[in-house]
Amino acid sequence: MAKRFQRLRKSQLVIPLFALLLLALFNLIRDPSFFSFNITVNNEGNSVLSGNIISILNSASELAIISIGMTLVTASSRGQDISVGAVAAIAGSVFVRVLKEHTINWPIILLAFVCACLVAVLCGAFNGTLVAGFGIQPMIATLILLTAGRPIAYWINGGATPTVESPLLGYIGSFIPGVPIPTPLLIVIVFAIFVSLVLRLTNLGLYTQAVGINEKSARLNGINAFGMKMLSFMILGICVSIAGCIGVSRMGLINHETLLLDIEMDAILAVAIGGNALSGGKFSITGSVIGAYIIQALTITLYAMKVPSTAVKAYKAIVIIAIVVLGSPVVQSFFLRLRNKMFPKPAKVEEKQAYAE
Amino acid sequence: MPNDIVLSMRNISKSFPGVRALHNVDFTLKSGEIHALMGENGAGKSTLIKVLTGVHPKDSGQITIAGSAKEVNIKSPQEAQNLGISTVYQEITLCPNLTVAENMYIGRGTYSFVSWGKMREKTTELLEKLNIPARATQQLSTCSLAVQQMVAIARAVDMDCKVLILDEPTSSLDEREVEKLFSLMRELKSRGVGIIFITHFLEQVYEVCDRITVLRNGELVGAYDIKDLPRVQLISKMMGKELDDITDLKNSRVSHVRAGTAPVYEAKGLSSAAGTRAFDFKIDQGEVNGFTGLLGSGRSESVRAIFGADKITSGKIFVNGKPAKIAKPRDAMKYGIGYLPEDRKQDGIVDDLSVRENIILALQVMRGFFRPFSKAEAEKFADEYIKLLGIKTASSDTPIKSLSGGNQQKAILARWLLTKPQYLILDEPTRGIDVGTKVEIQKLVLKLAEEGVSVTFISSEIEEMLRTCSRLIVMRDRKIVGELTQDDMTQAKIMHTIAGEAAQNG
Numbered sequence: 001m002a003k004r005f006q007r008l009r010k011s012q013l014v015i016p017l018f019a020l021l022l023l024a025l026f027n028l029i030r031d032p033s034f035f036s037f038n039i040t041v042n043n044e045g046n047s048v049l050s051g052n053i054i055s056i057l058n059s060a061s062e063l064a065i066i067s068i069g070m071t072l073v074t075a076s077s078r079g080q081d082i083s084v085g086a087v088a089a090i091a092g093s094v095f096v097r098v099l100k101e102h103t104i105n106w107p108i109i110l111l112a113f114v115c116a117c118l119v120a121v122l123c124g125a126f127n128g129t130l131v132a133g134f135g136i137q138p139m140i141a142t143l144i145l146l147t148a149g150r151p152i153a154y155w156i157n158g159g160a161t162p163t164v165e166s167p168l169l170g171y172i173g174s175f176i177p178g179v180p181i182p183t184p185l186l187i188v189i190v191f192a193i194f195v196s197l198v199l200r201l202t203n204l205g206l207y208t209q210a211v212g213i214n215e216k217s218a219r220l221n222g223i224n225a226f227g228m229k230m231l232s233f234m235i236l237g238i239c240v241s242i243a244g245c246i247g248v249s250r251m252g253l254i255n256h257e258t259l260l261l262d263i264e265m266d267a268i269l270a271v272a273i274g275g276n277a278l279s280g281g282k283f284s285i286t287g288s289v290i291g292a293y294i295i296q297a298l299t300i301t302l303y304a305m306k307v308p309s310t311a312v313k314a315y316k317a318i319v320i321i322a323i324v325v326l327g328s329p330v331v332q333s334f335f336l337r338l339r340n341k342m343f344p345k346p347a348k349v350e351e352k353q354a355y356a357e
Numbered sequence: 358m359p360n361d362i363v364l365s366m367r368n369i370s371k372s373f374p375g376v377r378a379l380h381n382v383d384f385t386l387k388s389g390e391i392h393a394l395m396g397e398n399g400a401g402k403s404t405l406i407k408v409l410t411g412v413h414p415k416d417s418g419q420i421t422i423a424g425s426a427k428e429v430n431i432k433s434p435q436e437a438q439n440l441g442i443s444t445v446y447q448e449i450t451l452c453p454n455l456t457v458a459e460n461m462y463i464g465r466g467t468y469s470f471v472s473w474g475k476m477r478e479k480t481t482e483l484l485e486k487l488n489i490p491a492r493a494t495q496q497l498s499t500c501s502l503a504v505q506q507m508v509a510i511a512r513a514v515d516m517d518c519k520v521l522i523l524d525e526p527t528s529s530l531d532e533r534e535v536e537k538l539f540s541l542m543r544e545l546k547s548r549g550v551g552i553i554f555i556t557h558f559l560e561q562v563y564e565v566c567d568r569i570t571v572l573r574n575g576e577l578v579g580a581y582d583i584k585d586l587p588r589v590q591l592i593s594k595m596m597g598k599e600l601d602d603i604t605d606l607k608n609s610r611v612s613h614v615r616a617g618t619a620p621v622y623e624a625k626g627l628s629s630a631a632g633t634r635a636f637d638f639k640i641d642q643g644e645v646n647g648f649t650g651l652l653g654s655g656r657s658e659s660v661r662a663i664f665g666a667d668k669i670t671s672g673k674i675f676v677n678g679k680p681a682k683i684a685k686p687r688d689a690m691k692y693g694i695g696y697l698p699e700d701r702k703q704d705g706i707v708d709d710l711s712v713r714e715n716i717i718l719a720l721q722v723m724r725g726f727f728r729p730f731s732k733a734e735a736e737k738f739a740d741e742y743i744k745l746l747g748i749k750t751a752s753s754d755t756p757i758k759s760l761s762g763g764n765q766q767k768a769i770l771a772r773w774l775l776t777k778p779q780y781l782i783l784d785e786p787t788r789g790i791d792v793g794t795k796v797e798i799q800k801l802v803l804k805l806a807e808e809g810v811s812v813t814f815i816s817s818e819i820e821e822m823l824r825t826c827s828r829l830i831v832m833r834d835r836k837i838v839g840e841l842t843q844d845d846m847t848q849a850k851i852m853h854t855i856a857g858e859a860a861q862n863g
Contacts, residue, residue: 200729201727201729202726202727202729203721203722203725203726203727203729204726206710206714206718206721206729207722207726209707209709209710210707210710210714210718213707213708213709213710214703214704214706214707214708216703216704217698217703217704217705217706217707218707219666219685219686220664220666220686220696220698220704220705221686221718221719221722221772222685222686222687222690222719222722222723223687223722224687281709282709282710
């Protein structure tokens, strides 16, 4: 137990967990009712859970999913994909376009989702080719789709802002009858389990990190560096299409201008808050997901404090600066020195033994 | 305190998480002396230097400079520089994307405006004075590694220093360049500069140094005048044991080649995009051969071509007598070929990953993307090889970058031994590592050969190759100019082979 605590203290999750705790504490002092859960009956006549916590967990879903993919791209390519919002709009448009052409039932929704996925993965492959094949910096490479993405999304549905009316879509975007937990949250949970299984059952993590840390060495050990970068961009594509489809299902329409607008910045932020180096290499997906929830918790807290929505971003920025500075190497080493001064370590006997041989 | 002392360090201690790097170390440097700082890998040489230059803060101890009794507290390399302490580190720490002139003057002085013309002029003057083959306007990365190192030294020299620290400056220089550096060092010495010289080349220590300070496991062993400490004693002080091991090795060169079987690896007309001329090469089972030649002669490029590390442009390859296709490292690995690259930092280690992950990497890749080792399996492999090769690390979870150079090299060696190769290519496995580990690696090579593994061994130290190889391939100007076996393998003969060709060309 003590050992596990030691490991946790050294891990990069300390700062994000601490920040989340602080945020919770702040809310607890400010207004304990912030944490209350209610059972309410919604428009469709389902009894569902509601409250601030649920609304945080629910509304952070798209961000959490995208930041999982963003973490992999960051780790392997030492840069970020800034086209995720635009690609989500494309994926969402494809999703709607397919639904529009058919009478909506579950197989059609699945088909539409698969189509959206394919298109988003294609966009990822496009980004991946520019980055891994042509050696263009990720931010520059993905700038292309960032600019072109939303116009393409507009074109897919012939210029309209189509709505899709179906209770089935409501099941995805809000609640499944009889289940009190919002569906987007369930999707995040399922996806997170899936990703952690992939990381456990394949070498995705090891290869991605090796490529991100030392590409030359990775290559000399037989790792296909091009392939790994490509793969990370394509996985991000899948993440983006899931997020895009959730976004569309929530609204029941596609607005190519506003769907997941500016989510790339929040996703990059989530990765950074999670303690991941934006210069690539070692990563923690858990950290990024926590980061995503911190960002959303912050937003909801600010709304609960009646901060006008136009000012929310400015307040958010202040808190985020604090978190990022707290996690910076300069501040970290300062704390380390402070601790060593206050609690001098006892003479290290075990280490001596380790070198005795 | 006598006046000719330029630097005095007393009771210096420094710990890193999990490692006690220095413990109560004293060090004294007089003006006008070249002082060798000796010790095995992980003895604390580099840490002592980094404490002195303010890269790492010291935990305790005093540093005084230039005979004054006042203690100085050096908090940054900039501060050390202002105090007249200049350093040239083992790995080049200049900016490769800037020009030579910019590298010479970056971060110096307090000026807000830069006179580019004057900067270039002064740089050109200095480069000429020191005979460095580079232009002031040339981008540093286009210079050879040796020239880059010399620019770093020139930069340090130009900074009017009282104390000049050279941390392994010669490990990437060839003999002529080393000679040039030594004459420069002697000149500085005559001007009263105190020079701290860290190297693994014993010959060089006895050529230029006046005094030797020996460290072992972070503790001071002693400081000696060079004439009081013969080589054998120096080595035994560094290793903390007697020297039989080293002399043992001298006559163990036996060929284990088994007749009658097809060569393990054979190439005909092999060439790569890195610029080797097409060459033929073969190696039998259990054979140890080597590529030798001057720096830049193409020995590394040749072995890289064998491993498929660069794009292969032509050639036929046979493994165990059967035609084989090796276009990328993964292919070579499938045929049981392992390759320890020349540049450990750039091509070898994955620095943020743990020792364990670094050790299992190659085997893991061979096993496949969808079949990762469990943590227990990986731990078992890593622990086995950490013990087998005596890798000094706090645990297998420690990031490899916090290990000393020699231990990193052992971990990379472990990586390839773990794959149980039938043919292992070792490019400069002993560069920049201590005597003890060098001997261990040489012994290991011979042991592998005995077990039937074929090894290609490259080293800048010819003695080392004479000790281990049963056949030497001599290279010059990116092509093979001769092959020496058995009785022909003497230093003189090798020199002759390289030089003979030179005479014909000239």
